[in-house]
Amino acid sequence: MSWTRRHLLDLQSLSAAELTTVLDTARAFRAIGERSIKKVPALRGKTVVNLFVEPSTRTRISFELAALRLSADVINFTAESSSLKKGESLKDTVRNLEALNADFIILRHGASGAPQFLSQFAHAHVVNAGDGAHEHPTQGLLDVFTIRERRGRIEGLNVTILGDILYSRVARSNIWALATLGANVTLCGPSTLVPKVFESLHPRIRVTWDLEEGLRGADVVNLLRIQHERQRISAFPSVGEYASLFGLTPSRMATLSPDVIIMHPGPINRGVEIASEIADGVQSVILEQVTNGLAVRMAVLFLLNGGRQGELAA
Amino acid sequence: MNGVLLEPQVLVRTIARMAHEIAERNPQSEGLALVGIQKGGVALAGRLSAALERVLGHAIPVGLLDVAMYRDDLDRRAAPSLMPTEIPFGLDGRTIVLVDDVLFSGRTVRAALDALADLGRPRRIHLAVLVDRGHRELPIRADFVGKNVPTSLRQRVEVRWVEDGGDDTVLLQEVAA
Structure with a gap:
């Protein structure tokens, strides 16, 4: 078990052990998807914001269902219907979301590096849901x-x-x-x-x-x-x-x-x-x-939720 | 104060006695099943099942339950490793004996009850633990206890199952401050 990251921005920087931790964790979540009650309380009380500046339906639905199955509250924020259209910067948008106590921000953005930029000032966990031609x-x-x-x-x-x-x-x-x-x-x-x-x-x-x-x-x-x-x-x-x-x-x-x-x-x-x-x-x-995508996204949210520095317990 | 709480021979007798108590409390044993909490409860559930089979004359099914997703401290610690939950029988209408090695704060059992509720609706749930070390933080008690041990918060109870590579002893150890 080796997960101490607060954000998931890319796979380039993940070690083999970290990748394997996600895959092993995802396997347990896939089993949850096969039972009659598909929900667990692991993220109860947390708020997940899907911030999709670039449109995407299937990835957003997958993240949304992953968060719901972990018992988080979910807000969907798309560029077409948002203040970004009115000229607000990404930074200000995120600050506003954090003022609503968002715990996770799932970002899809057309610019490579946008999640990295966000992670430099956001208090929430940032998950890259696709940035430009960089990574997904x-x-x-x-x-x-x-x-x-x-x-x-x-x-x-x-x-x-x-x-x-x-x-x-x-x-x-x-x-x-x-x-x-x-x-x-x-x-x-x-x-x-x-x-x-x-x-x-x-x-x-x-x-x-x-x-x-x-x-x-x-x-x-x-x-x-x-x-x-x-x-x-x-x-x-x-x-x-x-x-x-x-x-x-x-x-x-x-x-x-x-x-x-x-x-x-x-x-x-x-x-x-x-x-x-x-x-x-x-x-x-x-x-x-598609089925596995849901399990993997549940695993990512679950792992990021833990692992705060200095609080590594057994 | 470091010491041996249970020697291997005493451990075997303790488990046999617990099996008799479980059999006594469940005269209609057809619907009886054991569920071991990952990880320490799994070995005990296996031992109890074998001992119950000797007492009752028929096999008692065993399931494994991982409660990590139901813990109440997930954002206060590193994300735990997830272990398999395998319950090869329906829970509905059964009498389930939930099995763990050490009962301490009671939070693991609380998580296990929630996890079981998501898997079905047992008729009754009992709790069996090898060691009850006190310090409960929730209103939970065990129905079957191998050994009651008064402990301080600076001590830890270590159960070294042969199944997990140990020597079948139970130790009480001081934790370095």
């Missing part, structure tokens, strides 16, 4: 959790992350967690979206622009959505061309090991990065990822 730590944790539950380990596995790496915070969080826990990570996609420079992040990472090579020997394939909204220039000629060159089709699936698992953080574009029959197939763990 709870998504990385739930992906690693899903892999570990399915394959029993992370170390030594070959994980291929396929698609838009350049603009993806999901990819970055996955890369850090997987590399720290000893997986071999292959990044694959069009050269415009998968820069060679990613190999310099960690010795366990390799980049390939050739799909056949990228899929060879894979134990896990994690497909990322093409983020049209983040691309200022078009990184490939057409969606059709992307699908034909990098889409996971049944014929490409046939070249993979029969116990490979197929992951996707959602929302999926059927017929683009993944064929429908694969998304719905037995090797797909896409909906399991």
Whole structure:
């Protein structure tokens, strides 16, 4: 047991022991989700604010349900309906939320580093729910959790992350967690979206622009959505061309090991990065990822709630 | 003052006596089940189940309960490790004997009662502990006690189960100030 952090800002700075603590804790919370009363009183009396400056429905719902199942009170704060629209700064918004005694602030923001900035002055625990193209730590944790539950380990596995790496915070969080826990990570996609420079992040990472090579020997394939909204220039000629060159089709699936698992953080574009029959197939763990996301987010809130410095008990 | 509260042979006899008391109080033993509180209550629940089986002539099911999520001090300490809760039987309508090794403030038992309530509705819940060391902070008492030991707050009771790598002794130790 090794958790003393007040905030969860990224996975890059987490040790293997810290990552493992979250995964072990998440397992206990997944069991809670399988019983008839799915609620525990661990965060009773605490207030969790979902501060989503950049819109997101599924991540917010997952955090909201996680907080509710821990018996916390939850406030949802979105940019469209808030004072941020009226010109208030992020700092002032957060100060106001803290004046209402918010204990946790779950921040989704379009700017990389926004959660880090918040953590420098906030009294509340800050959880990064996705910042720009930087990190999406709870998504990385739930992906690693899903892999570990399915394959029993992370170390030594070959994980291929396929698609838009350049603009993806999901990819970055996955890369850090997987590399720290000893997986071999292959990044694959069009050269415009998968820069060679990613190999310099960690010795366990390799980049390939050739799909056949990228899929060879894979134990896990994690497909990322093409983020049209983040691309200022078009990184490939057409969606059709992307699908034909990098889409996971049944014929490409046939070249993979029969116990490979197929992951996707959602929302999926059927017929683009993944064929429908694969998304719905037995090797797909896409909906399991959603279930596990809830358990992982409960674990993160639970761990951050404890662990205040100088009060480490047995 | 450091000392041995229970030697291995006495521990075995104490558990056998507790099993007899549990059997005596529950003449209709069909619905009886034990639930050991993680972590110290798990070994005792296993021992009591085996002893009860010898007395009653049929197996008594055992469950494990982790109460960490129900503690009332979660924001005052480092987040505890979570251990498995495994209760392989329905609680509804059963007589449950909640089992722990040491009864102290009573807060763990309070948490365990809340945890059990989220898992079902037993007909009755008893409490069995190996050592009652006093200093209750809540109105909770045990129905079955292996040994009552007056202690000071500067002492700790250590139960060294063979199941957890120990030698089956129970020790009373002074905690360094």
